Amino acid sequence: MVTQPTLLLRGPSLVDRIDPRVRVLAAVVFSIVTALLSSLVALGLALACTASLAMVSGLRLAPAARRLAGLNGVMLLLAAVVPLSVEGTALFALGSWTWSREGLLLAATIALKANAILLAVLVLLATLDLVVLGHAxxxxxxxxxxxxxxxxxxxxxxxxxxxxxxxxxxxxxxxxxxxxxxxxxxxxxxxxxxxxxxxxxxxxxxxxxxxxRGFQGKFWLLDHFAMSWADAWFGAAAVAVVIGMIVLQWRA
Amino acid sequence: MASLIEFENVEFNYGPARPVLRDCSFALAPSERLALLGANGSGKSTLLRLAVGLLHPRAGRIAAFGQPRAVERDFHEVRRRAGMLFQDSDDQLFCPTVAEDVAFGPLNLGKPRDEVRRITAETLRNVGLEGYEHRITYRLSGGEKRLVALATVLAMQPEVLLLDEPTAGLDEASSQRILQLLARLPQAMILVSHDRDFLGRIATHRLRLSEGRLLPADHE
Incomplete structure (x- = not known):
């Protein structure tokens, strides 16, 4: 069954005040940029920002942890397997198998990316009513x-x-x-x-x-969205974070 | 005054082996409430679907609001002026919230949003569902769903109501609520129902569908 979006949040939240369109846009841009980054520092910033957003908006711990646990199970598997196939400084060896330092770093980048994106989607999109998401x-x-x-x-x-x-x-x-x-x-x-x-x-x-009831192929929406100052602030913050991530990547 | 809906020698079948309607003729006059009786599968719902052009007759003529109606285009106007209540409300209610569902018809008619909002609130008040605007349709009870379905039809301000078993599957209290509501409405109606008590209190005329033919049943 579809999880009720309201169950993800502890009571009224900051994210509720942000226009659904801004949330969709922010989540998409953030996810794409994060997926393209490779610097650990930049990715660390990405994860730190989404984690603080999750905290500020009062994301419930239990359902969020369940989803993150599922993802990180796969990440552990990656951490075990990826270092085997990447050449580099050997960290330790078991018979003919060697785990490389570079491989472990690669696995860490992937895990950071995945967690940052999943958290962003959880806070910004999963908390939207699916119907509102459809309209957005x-x-x-x-x-x-x-x-x-x-x-x-x-x-x-x-x-x-x-x-x-x-x-x-x-x-x-x-x-x-x-x-x-x-x-x-x-x-x-x-x-x-x-x-x-x-x-x-x-x-x-x-x-x-x-x-x-007169349907001829077009849906009319009853409710319109409205932008507010909250959207401007959130939008500016999101842009600043994304630019920060890109700068960190570029300098690395 | 001219009749609102008129069938003249209408024939229909779902395939050569299954004749449903044979040589059916009737006319619905303004402010008349016509009850349609008949066994399960006798073609009562089929007759209603023919009246709004969801099905087309194999032979015979259908007229509505003083015009002959034959092809899909002709029926767009009929559907605007004749409101049909379906047997299963889950078929009729497809929007997530009650307000959106009630607004669906008026928005299709091209009414401005402010007016649609006013119509929605007013219609919900009329059927006794004030404050239901933001309820989720699929979580309503059977009786509430039927009332919302009726509201979605009434929101289009139809001149005729076609009601396919409006009280089927409802408990006593919900049936009574629908009954009282329908009794207050000024519109002409075609009512399909098995509930004799219900028909006795609402219908002004009765017809029985039997082996594909329409027979007068006012004495029943």
Whole structure:
């Protein structure tokens, strides 16, 4: 299920006061620049800035830590494997395997980048209601079809899940127990097939209902976004951080 | 005065083996509330869908608001002036919040945003859902969903209401709420329902669909 954005924050937050469009733009620019950097100092600044933003905006520790833990599991694996394949000063060796210092540094850069980007996305984007995010993307001329796809997914994922739950329950009530048998595979095949058929049916009824209310292919948004001073301050800070990162990289 | 919706010898089938409507004729007069009875699968919903052009007849003529209606273009105006309530509210409510869903129709009609906001608030007040603007539609109860669906239809200020089982699957209290609301509305209606008590208190005429034919059922 989709996590409720409000669950990520401890109460009202600073980020709520920033225009969704500014948040999307800041997250995208920051992510791209961070992904291109290679200097450890610049990346350290990036991570420090996103971490302080996370703290100031009151990001809840538990859900954020869960996501970071998932990412850093992969990073540990990288730290173990990457130094093997990068040539350089040997740190230590085990038989014919040598771990290089350069490789370890490379793994550290990757980990810094990944953590900084994930934190930025968590604070700036994951805290946005998906619907608001859809509308913000619309303002950036993201193709309307993609925005509609996002909005409809948000709305109907729950209905589909309920439908799946009902079918699954009906199966269970007739003593279905999944196992390693062709009967199980066939039954799950039927279940998925039936879900698809019902989704297509439902989508046709939804389009019919929309047509009945005068839909002719264009969505009109009820709410408009408004810029404020908070956006200007946040925007200026974000620009300063990105420029700082680039300068540090250039001097390194 | 001319009838609002008129079927003349309409025939329809979903395939050669499944005739649904045969030679159906009826007319809905202004302020008339026509009840449509019939067994499951007898074609009641099909008839409503034909009236707003979601389906097209194999033979016969359909007229609405004094004009013959045949092709998709003709029905754009019909859909604006005839509001249809679907059987399953989950099909009808697709916006994340109640206010956006109620506003969807009026925005499609090209009304300015301020007016849309006013219409939305007023319609929600009329159906007794004041303060529901920012509720998430998929988390509403079945009864609330039906009321919001009705609000989305009423927000377009239709002249005719086509209601496909408006109280199906609702508990007693929610049914009563819908019933009282509909009884207050001035619009002409075509009502599909199995609830005899409900129809008895609302309908002014009754027709029964049986084996694809429309029969008068006022004595039932």
């Amino acid at each position: 993307l619309h303002h950036f001329y993201v193709p309307e079809k993609l925005v509609h796809l996002l909005l409809f997914t948000v709305r109907y994922i729950d209905v589909l899940e309920q439908e799946y739950g009902r079918l699954r329950e009906a199966m269970r009530l007739r003593a279905f127990r999944p196992g390693l048998s062709s009967h199980t595979y066939r039954s799950f095949g039927y279940l998925i097939g039936m879900l698809l058929v019902r989704s297509v049916d439902r989508s046709e009824r939804i389009v019919a209902a929309m047509k009945c």
